[in-house]
C-alpha cells in the first residue's frame with residue numbers, strides 16, 4: 001500500500017521523533033521528557049509524516065526563518081529540517097511527495113525562498129535547491145601562534161572582553177544577534193528565536209542529555225556597547241608528562257566590528273592550557289588564519305557546501321537584495337514544478353532593484369537551483385557557465401551578472417537548523 005502523507009497532530013509526535021531517530025541512524029531510546037522538550041520546538045501544523053499501516057516511515061518539517069540577504073534586508077524563508085525516510089521505504093518518491101507539498105504550502109504562504117542544510121550533496125538539487133553558502137572549519141595549532149605569551153586583549157580604550165554566566169548572556173546576546181544580522185551585511189545569517197537561545201545556553205535541556213554547557217563571553221566597545229559574542233567549550237585531552245593538551249571548541253563567534261572580531265579571536269587563542277582550537281562553522285573567507293602571526297597555524301579541516309536555497313518568488317527575492325553596480329539582465333529560469341520559473345528582467349540601481357516578468361529575449365538561462373546558488377553572491381555566473389549550468393545568450397552577460405551579484409564578503413550561515 002502507498003504510504004499516506006499527512007500533517008501531524010500532537011499525538012503523533014512520539015512515533016514521529018522515533019522515525020527521525022531511525023532515519024538519522026540513532027538507536028537511542030527517546031524518553032517522554034526528551035519528546036516533550038523536543039516537541040516544544042515543533043509546529044505540528046507545518047510538520048508532515050508518512051505513515052505506512054500506522055507506522056511513521058517519513059518525516060519532514062518546516063519553520064519560519066528570516067534570511068539576511070546582501071544589503072542587510074531580511075527575507076522570509078521556509079526553513080526545511082528533520083527530513084527522513086525510513087531505510088525500508090527509500091527511493092520510492094516519499095521525500096519527493098513531502099517536498100512537493102511543503103514547497104506548494106510555502107509558496108501559498110508567501111515565502112520568497114526555501115532554505116536547508118543538506119545532509120548529503122546529491123539530495124536536494126532534484127527539488128530546485130542550489131548550494132548558496134559554504135562553510136570552512138579551521139583547526140589552530142595554538143602554541144604555534146604564540147599568542148598566550150603576552151596580553152592579548154584589546155588595546156586600552158578599544159573595549160573589553162568579559163566572561164558572563166549563561167543567564168546574563170541571554171540578556172544581551174539575542175539583541176546583539178538581531179543587530180548583527182541587520183547591520184553586518186553578512187548575508188546568509190539567520191534569525192534565532194528564544195528557544196534557540198535557551199537550548200544553546202542550557203536553560204532548556206532534558207535529563208541524560210550529553211550536551212555540554214558552554215563558556216560565554218562578550219566584547220563591549222569603549223562606549224560599553226556589545227559588539228561581539230562568543231560561546232565555547234573546552235576538553236582536557238591529556239596532561240601527559242605535565243604538559244596540558246586541551247581542545248577549545250568555538251560554538252558561535254559573531255562580531256559586528258573589526259575590533260570585536262580581532263579581540264574575540266585573540267582572547268580565545270590566549271586561554272592557557274589550550275593547545276588546539278577548533279573554529280566551528282566559519283565563512284570560507286573568515287579572517288582567522290590571517291589574524292595569526294603565522295597563518296599556517298590554522299589548518300582547514302573541512303570545507304563544504306552548507307546553506308542551500310530554493311527560489312519561490314523570484315521578483316521578491318531579487319528586489320530584496322542590493323547590487324554592487326547598476327545594470328540590466330534578462331534571466332530565463334526553468335522550474336519543472338512550475339512554482340517559480342519564467343523570464344524576468346532585473347534592473348539594478350542605487351535606489352534598489354526592480355524585477356518584472358518579460359517577453360524579451362533572455363541574456364542568461366538556467367535552472368531555478370542555479371539562481372539559488374548565485375543569489376547570496378558566493379558563486380559566479382562565469383563558473384556556472386563553464387559548468388554548463390548557466391547558458392549565456394548575450395555575449396558578456398555572465399560577466400555582467402557577476403558584477404551585479406558578487407559581494408565583498410562571502411555569505412555565511414553560522415547556524416545548523
Ligand SMILES: CC(=O)SCCNC(=O)CCNC(=O)[C@H](O)C(C)(C)COP(=O)(O)OP(=O)(O)OC[C@H]1O[C@@H](n2cnc3c(N)ncnc32)[C@H](O)[C@@H]1OP(=O)(O)O
Nearest residue numbers: 023081082083084085090091092093094095096116119122
Ligand atoms: C534538511 C535535512 O533534514 S537533511 C537530512 C536528509 N536526511 C538524511 O540524509 C537521512 C538519511 N536519508 C534518508 O532518509 C532518505 O534517503 C532521503 C530523505 C534523503 C531521501 O528520501 P527518498 O524518499 O528515498 O527520496 P526520493 O525517493 O523522493 O528520491 C528523489 C530523488 O532523489 C534521489 N536521492 C534521494 N536521496 C538521495 C541520496 N541520499 N543520494 C543520492 N540521491 C538521492 C533519488 O535517487 C531520486 O532520484 P530520481 O528522481 O532521479 O529517481
